[in-house]
Amino acid sequence: MESTAQVLERPHATEEHHGHAHPQLSFLEKYVFSLDHKVIGIQFMFSSLFFLLVGGWLALLVRWQLGFPGQAIPWYLAGFLVPESIASASVIQPNTYNTLFTMHATFMVFFAIMPMMIGLFGNFLIPLQIGARDMAFPVLNMLSFWLSVPAGLLMLASFFVEGGPASAGWTSYAPLSAVADFTGVGVGQNLWGISLLVLGVSSIMGAINYITTIINMRAPGMTMFRMPLPTWAIFITAILLLLAIPVLSAAIGLLLMDRTLHTSFFIPAGLTVTGNPLAGHTGGGQPLLWQHLFWFFGHPEVYIMILPAMGITSEILAVFARKPIFGYRAMIFSISAIAFLGWIVWGHHMFQSGMNPVLGTTFMISTMVIAVPSAIKVFNWLGTLWGGQIQFTVPMLNALAFVSMFTIGGLSGIFMASTPVDSFIHDTYFIVGHIHYVLFGGSLFAGFAGITFWFPKMFGRMMNPTIGKIHFWLTFIFFNCTFFPMHILGIAGHMRRIFDPNEYPHLAHLQPINTFITVSALLLGFTQLIFIANLFISLRTGKRAGNNPWRSNTLEWTVPSPTGHGNFEVVPTVYHGPYEYSSPMTDEDFLPQDQPVDPERMKLAQGMGHH
Amino acid sequence: MINRIRAYSIAIAGFLLGSAGTALAQGSKVVARYHRYWLPDQATAIAGKVDDMFNLILWITSVVFVLVAVVLVYFLIRYRARPGGKAIFYHGNTRLEIIWTVIPALIVIALGFLSKDLWSQIKQQFPAENDALVIDVRPRQFQWDIRYAGADGKFNTPDDITTINQLHVPAGKNVLIKLTAQDVIHSFFVPEFRVKQDAVPGMVTKTWFNVPKPGHFEIACAELCGLGHYRMRGYLTVDTQADFDAWYSKQQSEKAAQLAPPPVAPAAPTGGSTTDSALIPPKGDTATHGTVTGDSAGAKKTDTATGK
Ligand SMILES: [Cu+2]
Numbered sequence: 071m072e073s074t075a076q077v078l079e080r081p082h083a084t085e086e087h088h089g090h091a092h093p094q095l096s097f098l099e100k101y102v103f104s105l106d107h108k109v110i111g112i113q114f115m116f117s118s119l120f121f122l123l124v125g126g127w128l129a130l131l132v133r134w135q136l137g138f139p140g141q142a143i144p145w146y147l148a149g150f151l152v153p154e155s156i157a158s159a160s161v162i163q164p165n166t167y168n169t170l171f172t173m174h175a176t177f178m179v180f181f182a183i184m185p186m187m188i189g190l191f192g193n194f195l196i197p198l199q200i201g202a203r204d205m206a207f208p209v210l211n212m213l214s215f216w217l218s219v220p221a222g223l224l225m226l227a228s229f230f231v232e233g234g235p236a237s238a239g240w241t242s243y244a245p246l247s248a249v250a251d252f253t254g255v256g257v258g259q260n261l262w263g264i265s266l267l268v269l270g271v272s273s274i275m276g277a278i279n280y281i282t283t284i285i286n287m288r289a290p291g292m293t294m295f296r297m298p299l300p301t302w303a304i305f306i307t308a309i310l311l312l313l314a315i316p317v318l319s320a321a322i323g324l325l326l327m328d329r330t331l332h333t334s335f336f337i338p339a340g341l342t343v344t345g346n347p348l349a350g351h352t353g354g355g356q357p358l359l360w361q362h363l364f365w366f367f368g369h370p371e372v373y374i375m376i377l378p379a380m381g382i383t384s385e386i387l388a389v390f391a392r393k394p395i396f397g398y399r400a401m402i403f404s405i406s407a408i409a410f411l412g413w414i415v416w417g418h419h420m421f422q423s424g425m426n427p428v429l430g431t432t433f434m435i436s437t438m439v440i441a442v443p444s445a446i447k448v449f450n451w452l453g454t455l456w457g458g459q460i461q462f463t464v465p466m467l468n469a470l471a472f473v474s475m476f477t478i479g480g481l482s483g484i485f486m487a488s489t490p491v492d493s494f495i496h497d498t499y500f501i502v503g504h505i506h507y508v509l510f511g512g513s514l515f516a517g518f519a520g521i522t523f524w525f526p527k528m529f530g531r532m533m534n535p536t537i538g539k540i541h542f543w544l545t546f547i548f549f550n551c552t553f554f555p556m557h558i559l560g561i562a563g564h565m566r567r568i569f570d571p572n573e574y575p576h577l578a579h580l581q582p583i584n585t586f587i588t589v590s591a592l593l594l595g596f597t598q599l600i601f602i603a604n605l606f607i608s609l610r611t612g613k614r615a616g617n618n619p620w621r622s623n624t625l626e627w628t629v630p631s632p633t634g635h636g637n638f639e640v641v642p643t644v645y646h647g648p649y650e651y652s653s654p655m656t657d658e659d660f661l662p663q664d665q666p667v668d669p670e671r672m673k674l675a676q677g678m679g680h681h
Numbered sequence: 682m683i684n685r686i687r688a689y690s691i692a693i694a695g696f697l698l699g700s701a702g703t704a705l706a707q708g709s710k711v712v713a714r715y716h717r718y719w720l721p722d723q724a725t726a727i728a729g730k731v732d733d734m735f736n737l738i739l740w741i742t743s744v745v746f747v748l749v750a751v752v753l754v755y756f757l758i759r760y761r762a763r764p765g766g767k768a769i770f771y772h773g774n775t776r777l778e779i780i781w782t783v784i785p786a787l788i789v790i791a792l793g794f795l796s797k798d799l800w801s802q803i804k805q806q807f808p809a810e811n812d813a814l815v816i817d818v819r820p821r822q823f824q825w826d827i828r829y830a831g832a833d834g835k836f837n838t839p840d841d842i843t844t845i846n847q848l849h850v851p852a853g854k855n856v857l858i859k860l861t862a863q864d865v866i867h868s869f870f871v872p873e874f875r876v877k878q879d880a881v882p883g884m885v886t887k888t889w890f891n892v893p894k895p896g897h898f899e900i901a902c903a904e905l906c907g908l909g910h911y912r913m914r915g916y917l918t919v920d921t922q923a924d925f926d927a928w929y930s931k932q933q934s935e936k937a938a939q940l941a942p943p944p945v946a947p948a949a950p951t952g953g954s955t956t957d958s959a960l961i962p963p964k965g966d967t968a969t970h971g972t973v974t975g976d977s978a979g980a981k982k983t984d985t986a987t988g989k
């Protein structure tokens with residue numbers, strides 16, 4: 071291990087003292103337009119939790135219609151908040167239904183999961199974990215958050231415009247999304263595009279900042295291969311963001327031009343609207359172009375939402391197994407492999423689209439191959455648990471849920487990677503089940519794990535572990551009751567995105583499953599209020615945390631909780647990798663990265679544990 | 682003690698979950714026989730092959746999941762924290778990494794190659810047109826416009842037989858469906874065939890089937906196409922050849938009756954793209970090929986890039 075060589079020589083930069091004194095900051099500067107990466111991270115946390123609730127509420131309305139078709143929205147789902155334009159007499163209408171699932175996915179993907187995985191953890195962790203005082207570009211960082219706010223407001227505003235919000239699915243397939251007459255949604259779909267353009271700028275600002283900070287601002291001794299895995303994962307994720315978001319933005323730009331300037335990028339000639347020729351477009355465009363552009367962004371996007379979760383899980387498993395992460399470098403190489411392969415699999419979303427079937431075969435093989443690095447990660451997590459001293463804390467329970475649920479989500483992906491099987495299950499509930507095992511079972515469980523794990527560092531107090539465990543177990547049970555049966559629905563041929571499955575005799579007998587899913591989803595949804603409550607209760611009443619409540623190695627735990635502006639009194643020097651738990655070089659079962667090892671003891675320990 | 686209880690409850694939860702995979706493979710089949718919470722009937726030979734592939738993947742993934750779950754739960758119990766216990770100090774094992782990289786890689790690549798032939802049977806090896814009943818299906822919001830060539834065997838001529846949402850085919854014969862959408866993307870899906878094919882405006886996509894036995898099926902639109910998407914349903918009737926012929930000649934004579942009194946001039950100008958080749962890019966080196974959309978045959982001529 072590289073730690074050996076570095077121990078004896080003391081790097082030079084350690085003595086550089088924290089130079090600039092901080093003048094008193096006003097409330098606005100400190101909590102609103104803050105330049106402090108930690109405050110910005112926490113801002114992203116609250117905005118992502120807000121949109122998680124909004125997106126969750128929309129999901130429950132979707133489920134209400136499927137579980138109890140045609141019945142009035144009950145009081146506990148706040149039917150009174152649903153505008154009359156989309157639910158007359160509190161009964162969900164077909165166009166409302168399309169709006170609901172479109173906006174559910176849009177909020178969850180762009181305004182809940184991404185800001186949580188990247189905005190929260192990226193901002194909060196990167197400087198602390200690499201021993202930097204802040205991000206490379208603090209102002210850009212602040213702008214990144216404050217651009218995401220108008221983006222969110224624009225998206226919310228679309229609920230109040232004529233025609234309602236976008237209803238062409240979060241994937242916005244053209245020409246459905248490209249011509250207002252096809253959906254009856256005018257301004258709403260434009261706002262959808264504009265909002266995501268603004269959000270894209272915010273994401274790119276964040277990504278540039280993360281990459282620059284990680285490359286340039288690591289503390290002395292913090293080599294790339296001593297970086298904690300969450301930082302590694304977010305580093306790779308930022309590269310994906312930087313390359314993927316511009317493609318989405320370009321596609322949305324073309325879509326908006328088709329909608330407003332009557333160009334025909336995605337519109338072929340000779341279309342009709344309810345039997346009459348479509349006026350105003352000359353045609354010559356290609357509907358599949360949208361799909362290629364969208365999924366060229368969209369598949370890396372899936373990894374943008376899951377890689378940080380993998381990093382968080384790795385960190386937490388090592389800490390609470392009290393063991394070095396198994397295969398640290400294998401973890402990094404597999405993340406990199408996923409990131410690379412992630413660019414050449416997008417066609418698996420288009421097997422049935424009319425894309426050349428030969429291309430389908432090619433994308434099938436690359437998609438099959440991308441399962442391998444994910445499998446490597448699962449095996450390494452198991453290896454980390456082997457021989458450990460496993461502590462079942464709330465973050466650990468959630469991280470373990472990530473491992474098991476992500477395994478299911480990964481394995482169910484193999485079904486749709488197989489082109490002939492996809493021919494059947496494509497656009498069915500099997501896919502809906504799969505994606506939720508990845509994004510809820512994966513990303514969101516890791517989000518819960520990460521928030522409960524770093525909450526003490528953010529606020530100086532512990533989150534209540536009893537409430538945390540209640541939340542975890544209820545979520546774990548209701549999650550599986552909600553999403554597992556969706557696979558069964560899909561296997562029975564249940565299409566996704568249909569307002570009323572009872573239209574189809576071949577689906578009518580599945581109603582009991584749909585009702586069961588809806589009841590589970592309601593319980594799952596309301597369980598999340600426990601988490602929110604725990605967060606706010608613990609802010610005031612949580613046990614004082616101290617610097618290092620989890621006895622963890624990484625640099626963020628060497629500074630006070632909460633950490634002041636500037637993070638480190640003295641920029642730390644790093645002596646070894648982040649996961650030296652239960653090392654024979656110390657009497658404790660952990661060895662902070664900034665703690666040198668007695669050279670004599672090191673000699674004695676040589677050969678032990680190193681391979 | 683509390684640790685032990687906790688560990689066992691985790692074990693039980695994990696075990697239940699772990700068994701879910703295998704239970705799914707076996708139990709569901711039994712249950713399905715009575716409650717039909719499983720794959721729909723197989724109406725074509727292709728459907729059987731797709732199900733075989735599905736079941737193969739189900740077995741492999743179930744075994745993998747059960748192995749992972751059992752190991753996970755065992756580790757959680759065996760290596761739970763004990764007072765005074767010390768975790769081993771171990772950073773990994775290159776040999777293991779290689780093993781658990783190579784084995785999954787071989788499995789998934791094998792699955793890819795196993796899927797390849799079936800995929801090509803579904804989407805590439807279409808029956809020859811002279812050996813198949815060719816039907817032109819043009820979905821639009823929210824119905825299936827269906828067109829048979831009629832007496833002259835040519836499409837987009839006055840004697841074409843057109844129906845809405847009613848697709849009739851003979852049993853035991855190859856049927857080749859040519860799809861092109863009139864407005865937005867739709868998807869032709871018959872669950873009992875296990876086959877789905879998007880219908881895209883501006884290009885022609887094809888799907889084929891051969892149903893050995895007569896029966897009634899539903900055509901579902903599987904791609905979100907607007908507010909009536911959920912009710913965009915067609916009916917597929919597979920008849921014996923005799924019944925189909927009877928139905929077909931009845932349609933023909935009705936059509937002839939319609940056409941008989943004042944002969945309606947075909948709206949289409951004569952030319953390359955308005956004959957039966959209108960829907961298919963002509964073979965050979967014809968410079969332009971067109972798609973006729975809508976019922977105003979020949980009115981619109983567009984370049985198609987079919988991606989085929
Ligand atoms: Cu993908």
Ligand SMILES: [Cu+2]
Pocket residue numbers: 820821822823866867868902903904905906910913
């Ligand atoms: Cu449709």
